Amino acid sequence: MNDFKTATEAAGIRYTHTFENRPKKEDYYRHNHSDYELYICFSGDMDFVVEDRMYELPPDSVLLIRPFTYHYASLHNFQKPYHRMSINFEKNTAFPETFSFLESEKEFFVWKQGDLLRMAEEAEAKMAEYGRNDSILYLKMFINEMLLGLKYAGKTFQKTHSLNPSVSQILRYVNDHLNEPLSLKKISSNLFLTPTYISQVFSKHMKIGVMDYVKQKKIHLAQDMIANGISPCAAARQLGFGEYSTFYRLFQKYLKEKPSAPLATRGREKEAPALPKH
Structure with a gap:
């Protein structure tokens, strides 16, 4: 084939x-x-x-x-x-x-x-x-x-099987606190793990940095919130972003669109190209 x-x-x-x-x-x-x-x-x-x-x-x-x-x-x-x-x-x-x-x-x-x-x-x-x-x-x-x-x-x-017990612990903490400001220092102090260890074990098993993971999760949650009628400013605030400019920059970085785009396109269908035969 x-x-x-x-x-x-x-x-x-x-x-x-x-x-x-x-x-x-x-x-x-x-x-x-x-x-x-x-x-x-x-x-x-x-x-x-x-x-x-x-x-x-x-x-x-x-x-x-x-x-x-x-x-x-x-x-x-x-x-x-x-x-x-x-x-x-x-x-x-x-x-x-x-x-x-x-x-x-x-x-x-x-x-x-x-x-x-x-x-x-x-x-x-x-x-x-x-x-x-x-x-x-x-x-x-x-x-x-x-x-x-x-x-x-x-x-x-x-x-x-689970990748690693510490990774599971880190993921649980992060996903339970996505509506708060999160930093490597805060995660470290709450889990009683050193920042160096968290960075190393998370990157090794997840193939992504822990703070990059946090940012991606927050931005995709924001995308869904905005698509469901929440304003970009409110979404940023509810997800613990202290500065809207930081939220705006990360939204464009990960989703390649402005934060207002999910709200603007809500309910609109994209044109469907024909499926090619093979």
């Missing part, structure tokens, strides 16, 4: 389907976002990190990644093909019957309900065939079909 990447974005949904015979190490950036993500691994020699949990991904495994959770793929062998699909969507994309499932703690599944790749390829073919509005509707149906399948998948796959 030749390398390919298909993608579309519309109605608050981002869909990407990628196959690489020789995956490139630099492609798998570490990030979080304000929407849900279905991450489907068809093949690849890899682990996947979600906050302080590392999962070994067998073929046809599915991760349900919830908003504001830091995550990344960690490939072991770049000589083996890497085939995956990711679908980002807002909560209102899901049918009411799946709302409670989205809020559950389950996040890792091995698909046992038929040929997952064939199911995905059939959905992709339909989206390429249909007109814009119908393809968006079909994509929403596909997402809900996936969610319902996961809801009744039974026991989740358990082969996982």
Whole structure:
């Protein structure tokens, strides 16, 4: 199979389907976002990190990644093909019957309900065939079909482990205090860990600096708050930013847009490019 990447974005949904015979190490950036993500691994020699949990991904495994959770793929062998699909969507994309499932703690599944790749390829073919509005509707149906399948998948796959006890402790503290001013010194004094140790252990296991993690989390939370009608100034204040100029600069750095953009685009759909055939 030749390398390919298909993608579309519309109605608050981002869909990407990628196959690489020789995956490139630099492609798998570490990030979080304000929407849900279905991450489907068809093949690849890899682990996947979600906050302080590392999962070994067998073929046809599915991760349900919830908003504001830091995550990344960690490939072991770049000589083996890497085939995956990711679908980002807002909560209102899901049918009411799946709302409670989205809020559950389950996040890792091995698909046992038929040929997952064939199911995905059939959905992709339909989206390429249909007109814009119908393809968006079909994509929403596909997402809900996936969610319902996961809801009744039974026991989740358990082969996982925590990255490091100190990292888990740091993450819990940070995520419980995102509405406050946070600094490395403050985290250190409250956890009784030295700043040097916190910086080293966090960077080693999370592949990101602790304060960079804090800033990204706060900015993505602010993006969601603004999209839901809170003013940028109020969002900055509620998330512990002492200076609006600092908030403004970080918002542009991480999201490549002004803080007013999520509010201005609320309720508007982006044009959906047609899915290319491969």
